């Protein structure tokens with residue numbers, strides 16, 4: 001896995017942990033402050049394709065995974081970022097990856113994560129939800145009260 | 147010239163991606179495009195958290211009716227990745243066969259609809275007629291024309307009998323001849339070429355920016371295919387190749403899809419031959435899903451399906467993230483539609499194959515200032531069909 | 547149902563409009579399938595029309611999401627009366643597998659009155675044709 005070595009080489013202590021699920025699936029944990037730099041490196045220098053991002057509510061904190069695919073090797077790199085649950089906000093990566101526009105809007109809507117410097121962070125899927133109802137949060141009921 | 151907003155939609159159906167497009171037009175030209183979704187959003191990701199691991203396969207099958215085996219394969223891949231399960235060889239071949247049959251019917255469906263949008267209803271009727279035998283195979287093998295319920299964590303649910311194999315082979319042989327005819331007719335047609343070549347071009351850079359996948363990416367010369375890059379099922383055990391085109395216009399997308407049909411037939415034929423020889427189970431028993439996370443991918447007819455699951459050792463997923471291929475393909479409209487005429491937008495939108503089922507969507511054109519109705523859905527379709535007629539005339543075809 | 551001239555005339559050639567309200571696409575494809583050579587409902591005089599204002603019958607598929615509910619009502623109002631509504635698929639009839647979802651406003655009969663239910667996931671084209679025939683009988 002030279003590629004992961006490259007990432008480690010470049011960012012050193014910024015990569016908080018590396019977890020190989022198997023040789024094709026790698027999870028890297030980083031701080032949210034370093035996100036933009038790492039994404040830039042993976043997207044531009046390693047020429048990875050942005051697949052998607054997925055937000056998860058862990059009840060004690062929130063977690064976002066950014067999935068990138070290195071198509072020629074069939075490797076999927078997932079960047080793991082933890083953010084505060086009470087004030088969930090993180091820098092948007094849309095300035096680097098145009099394709100992240102909609103997924104960030106979706107996470108904003110379903111999980112209530114705020115993306116800073118996102119052009120047009122407005123509701124995407126539904127406009128009828130009451131304020132503060134985030135269906136994908138673990139403590140939210142299955143349905144909005146109507 | 148006043149700027150006019152042309153709303154397209156909202157009726158369209160796919161998992162999270164029914165579409166509502168607002169085209170901002172200056173005269174005939176489209177200057178900007180905006181996408182709104184959520185009309186068909188059914189909250190599958192949340193529902194999935196309330197279902198048993200095994201039940202989820204039935205739920206996600208109902209994400210999309212056309213890719214109704216791609217999502218389950220991707221999901222099973224994800225869970226098998228999580229639990230480090232290796233499926234039996236026979237199951238691998240059956241997975242490939244069902245997956246490729248689905249690709250065949252999906253691509254034929256697209257060719258038909260694209261023909262319909264251009265006012266070529268003959269192509270529509272042909273393609274859909276040739277699609278029926280594939281659905282017959284599906285009904286014979288799986289018990290249902292769509293929604294096959296074939297995939298299961300650890301293997302497949304139903305076996306393909308040896309007697310069925312001969313029937314499938316016969317149907318496929320017949321289909322091959324017809325497909326060749328259809329491909330020739332579509333690709334040699336001067337009208338279609340005039341209508342599709344150079345329309346809605348996506349460059350390699352666009353593909354990278356938006357992360358587009360599948361035939362859309364391959365038509366622009368980006369050589370990606372999860373079946374080859376991340377082998378699963380029986381794709382690394384049979385001979386086939388990835389089709390790419392360089393131009394990136396709608397015509398290349400049609401070429402890629404039509405040629406892929408032949409590759410699919412190749413895969414199915416080889417798998418069927420092997421299937422006759424391989425004995426053994428079609429599934430292994432999976433009792434317990436350990437905690438952890440898994441990623442599964444599958445090349446659906448429209449591109450890469452991506453599933454991420456997380457388990458905490460209980461009987462239900464903690465999180466199940468689904469990324470359907472159209473989710474990344476649809477935003478490429480921003481790159482391909484701008485600067486084109488309204489009449490071409492219909493086919494560019496169709497060219498991406500965003501799970502297009504609603505051929506008759508509620509389309510209304512409003513004047514941005516007065517909100518007065520200008521065209522409705524029918525007129526837009528007419529506009530597109532008229533353009534084809536005009537080209538036909540220029541090329542010296544006689545109107546019937 | 548009172549038989550007046552309008553209903554009688556309507557029976558001869560049904561114009562159907564297809565409305566998808568949060569479905570998985572499959573029911574919709576099977577509806578289109580009815581048009582193609584194998585099933586060919588046009589021989590019964592049925593035509594799929596592009597605008598609800600020309601339609602006699604609404605074919606509704608899908609669960610009716612919250613975002614769609616208003617629009618379904620509006621389209622129903624725009625349909626010339628007498629008109630009929632057919633709910634196609636398990637989703638439209640009961641909510642099916644999506645019943646517990648947070649986006650569910652349906653099933654369809656909670657939103658607009660439904661005349662005929664065609665269950666199945668998806669119903670086969672034959673079932674749909676049978677359903678429409680039942681509708682015709684009901685009009686009689």
Ligand code: SF4
Nearest residue numbers: 569570635636637667
């Ligand atoms: S009834 Fe079944 S096939 Fe029809 S839309 Fe619902 S899930 Fe899809």
